[in-house]
């Protein structure tokens with residue numbers, strides 16, 4: 001397919017890897033933010049093409065992974081109600097709550113439906129006026145416009161049986177939380193391309209300045225990722241700390257204004273709890289009070305409570321780039337995609353699942369060696 | 375979850391702004407998507423689709439940037455080889 005296949009060329013990938021090798025003189029640690037990038041890096045073995053001084057750590061950019069346990073429990077509670085048709089993106093279905101998951105509720109007879117777009121959930125609401133349609137609105141800035149559009153449609157058409165269970169998260173506050181942590185070892189970022197398609201990259205400029213750290217907006221195909229790493233390493237070697245745009249075919253500095261206007265109309269910035277990390281101020285989006293009627297938590301009067309995460313899971317440290325999946329004592333033994341303890345093992349974009357899928361057989365890599373050497 | 379795929383617009387229904395829709399071809403497979411957030415998008419252009427909504431018109435010129443960088447790297451390497 002155009003704009004995809006040409007960015008997967010093996011010879012070109014090796015050319016970038018050579019350029020990176022020629023450029024690197026010292027050890028550097030770079031974090032990719034987005035789970036889609038993590039998946040591509042591990043799948044295509046991009047980290048293994050890099051010189052041994054370079055370490056890639058995987059960031060918190062998997063919305064499925066960071067959705068709080070309480071919210072998964074709320075989804076399970078709602079999906080069990082007989083009047084509810086519970087709609088979700090496919091990757092949320094297997095995320096374990098405290099005692100069940102959406103797939104199990106579906107097997108028990110609950111009406112749980114996988115949708116490709118939140119607009120499909122609005123369509124179900126139109127077609128089933130006697131049922132309550134709840135959409136599980138999770139995601140980063142990339143997904144927020146689609147979810148805002150669904151709420152807008154429902155409001156414009158006066159659809160009263162549609163609501164969303166909302167847990168939107170924002171990337172820049174998470175970057176800031178990682179950078180201001182005393183445990184931080186990240187020296188450069190690959191920013192998430194599609195988040196920036198919507199938001200642009202102006203918000204990253206003050207971060208690059210304040211923390212003196214290069215941030216390269218990067219795409220998702222192997223050549224994009226290698227190009228992004230190359231630009232980031234060049235900045236590090238030259239002592240620059242700027243925001244650069246590798247992914248200009250899909251990202252402009254100001255982003256998509258129509259999308260931003262719609263998001264601002266429907267959502268407001270709120271404090272948000274991230275699974276494994278805890279609450280980060282101003283790091284999420286919630287419905288504005290004018291759209292309160294579309295808030296499922298309110299409509300169904302869901303209790304506000306907190307639950308503890310399984311003690312053995314170090315998912316939070318993995319999401320902040322402090323540890324790698326194979327450093328978890330449960331990895332690939334007690335915790336597997338069939339019996340996940342924590343969300344990074346459930347979602348195909350989670351770092352634990354990516355390592356389980358592509359790295360189990362060759363776990364002793366030079367990369368692991370480096371981590372144990374540290 | 376942030377996966378977004380480029381597809382070519384094959385038709386546009388001119389509707390009231392936020393209801394604007396169109397057919398997009400993903401390598402021959404057609405899907406109806408919302409074009410509400412790319413009001414200037416026209417038939418024949420490639421748009422990036424996420425969760426059934428077009429969020430960007432792919433910039434054809436910028437799409438070459440990666441390959442330009444590769445060309446420059448190739449030339450640099452060749453000149454380094456000539457003058458060690």
Ligand code: SF4
Pocket residue numbers: 312313314315318325328329330331332335336340341342343344345346352
């Ligand atoms: S391997 Fe499982 S238990 Fe360990 S951090 Fe990953 S998700 Fe958590």
